[in-house]
Amino acid sequence: MKKLLAGMAVLALAMVYGCGGGGVTNTGSDDATFGSIGDLPRATSPMTSTTTTSSMSKSLAKAATTGLTLGSASEADFSANSSRGACEITNIVKESIGSAAQADQILCYVGTMNDSFDNLVDANGDAIDIYDGQYHIFNLNISDDDYAPDRIKMKIVKDSNGSITSFEMFMCANSPAGPVQNEYTSQEINGTAFTMRAVGNHADQEGTGSHAVDVTGTLNDSGVFVEKIITTANSGTWGSDQGASYGVLTQVPGEFDFSGYRYGSYQDPENGEGSYEDAIYGAGELLNDTSANIQLLAMGDGAVQFSSAGLSGEEEWVHQDSEAWDGDTTLPVDTNEFLEEALSGSLPDVSDVSIAFATDETWDCTDDVGVGIVDLPAASQENLNTACSAYGFDHEWIHCWEVIAFEPDE
Numbered sequence: 001m002k003k004l005l006a007g008m009a010v011l012a013l014a015m016v017y018g019c020g021g022g023g024v025t026n027t028g029s030d031d032a033t034f035g036s037i038g039d040l041p042r043a044t045s046p047m048t049s050t051t052t053t054s055s056m057s058k059s060l061a062k063a064a065t066t067g068l069t070l071g072s073a074s075e076a077d078f079s080a081n082s083s084r085g086a087c088e089i090t091n092i093v094k095e096s097i098g099s100a101a102q103a104d105q106i107l108c109y110v111g112t113m114n115d116s117f118d119n120l121v122d123a124n125g126d127a128i129d130i131y132d133g134q135y136h137i138f139n140l141n142i143s144d145d146d147y148a149p150d151r152i153k154m155k156i157v158k159d160s161n162g163s164i165t166s167f168e169m170f171m172c173a174n175s176p177a178g179p180v181q182n183e184y185t186s187q188e189i190n191g192t193a194f195t196m197r198a199v200g201n202h203a204d205q206e207g208t209g210s211h212a213v214d215v216t217g218t219l220n221d222s223g224v225f226v227e228k229i230i231t232t233a234n235s236g237t238w239g240s241d242q243g244a245s246y247g248v249l250t251q252v253p254g255e256f257d258f259s260g261y262r263y264g265s266y267q268d269p270e271n272g273e274g275s276y277e278d279a280i281y282g283a284g285e286l287l288n289d290t291s292a293n294i295q296l297l298a299m300g301d302g303a304v305q306f307s308s309a310g311l312s313g314e315e316e317w318v319h320q321d322s323e324a325w326d327g328d329t330t331l332p333v334d335t336n337e338f339l340e341e342a343l344s345g346s347l348p349d350v351s352d353v354s355i356a357f358a359t360d361e362t363w364d365c366t367d368d369v370g371v372g373i374v375d376l377p378a379a380s381q382e383n384l385n386t387a388c389s390a391y392g393f394d395h396e397w398i399h400c401w402e403v404i405a406f407e408p409d410e
Helices: 007-014 084-117 337-344 381-387
Strands: 136-139 151-158 164-173 180-190 193-204 207-219 225-238 241-252 255-268 272-287 298-312 315-325 373-375
Touching: 084 207, 084 225, 084 241, 084 255, 084 272, 084 298, 084 315, 272 337, 298 337, 315 337
Parallel strands: 136 373
Antiparallel strands: 136 151, 151 164, 164 180, 180 193, 193 207, 207 225, 225 241, 241 255, 255 272, 272 298, 298 315
């Protein structure tokens, strides 16, 4: 299924945050301290490289040397002899991490834009303290993108120790009727507990879509993840095609498990109307997860159970299977420890994906909440995207059913 992007959500917040120095520190307790927005952990921040006692860790045998790099994974990495399960889970894990990384680009842009937006003042000429725990509203002037946001409202809160505990942002895009909200994102840090929420919608020449990402995790005293759960939902329409997906990616150092599904309908130029409904549950090895560059992440050994059903014209298919694979070759293997883990779970039930702003995630984009609206200088999306390429995938969806044939069950 085609990846839904909320790319401009990541740009908007960057336009107003100024890094305040500092860096992640430890105050002698079990909690890290985050002095500036640039210090905050990110949804795809590295996992710890030390042995953990995470309740989610399975400590399964990991044998892959290089694995399949997610940042460059494509159909060329698979052949007719490859594992169909390895191909499908590569798509899904890449999609889940890529969705979470959209919010992470916010923090990358912060550092990139730091020097450009020092000494901001409000409509009265008074200096703006971004960290005062109050809402601030800004008009944006972003070049290089006709779909860029036009206005944001944001707030950052610090505790008595000067450590950021939360931020939130509402974002609006221009329309013939005026600015209309299209994004919301927030982050909370309570001791070692991390949560993040991002939800929104977008429209461009290719179609319309909605997306939601929720991340929960546990940090160590260095602000690095010990465990993490990324929940994603996407839905969209592209011409006569439409689809949706939902998934839960659980991540601990060196390994992951995933449960999710996708469904949709499409127009096949040769066979007419088609539809599909797929579900998958699996576990695997994730290499290079201590790196801050998600393009270096690689899929290693793993295993899944999966089901696929659909209709193409008058042809129907149903297929259910389980499979383990070698992470360095993508070839099937008879068994590994991940297969036992994959078979211990259940395939998720496919249900409707519904994505919408909650009441506290909405904002009337014309309301200045009594603080006035400040115009920001022009900025280029192209420059920021180049500087923060470590948080982006190419989002190429691998058509596994075309590369790796299978015999339907019926």
